[in-house]
Amino acid sequence: MVAQDSVLAAADHDFTKLSLTPSVIFFISIPEDISESFYDGQVFVSYKDTVFEPSSAIRHSTEFLNALNVHPYSS
Known part of the structure; x- marks a missing residue:
């Protein structure tokens, strides 16, 4: 609800900090x-x-390489 002489303004309802x-x-x-x-x-x-x-192609490639190096099942 907004008073008759007020400006109607709203914030983005999807705003998240994390x-x-x-x-x-x-x-x-x-x-x-x-x-x-x-x-x-x-x-x-x-x-x-x-x-x-x-996210980027380099980040995905780096994460996959890290998983291969860290994960015991990958060898």
Whole structure:
């Protein structure tokens, strides 16, 4: 509600001070037989603050390389 002689103004209702974006990498072993399941593997999850760490191709490549170096299942 706004008084009759007032200026109608509103703030953005989607404004947030913190926004986290997950990056998920699923390491799988490709089965020898097509009847075997692909849903057997390890998941590597990392989070980043989208304000200070915006997404880019270089960032995604770096995160994937880091996951390969850190994750024990990747070798």
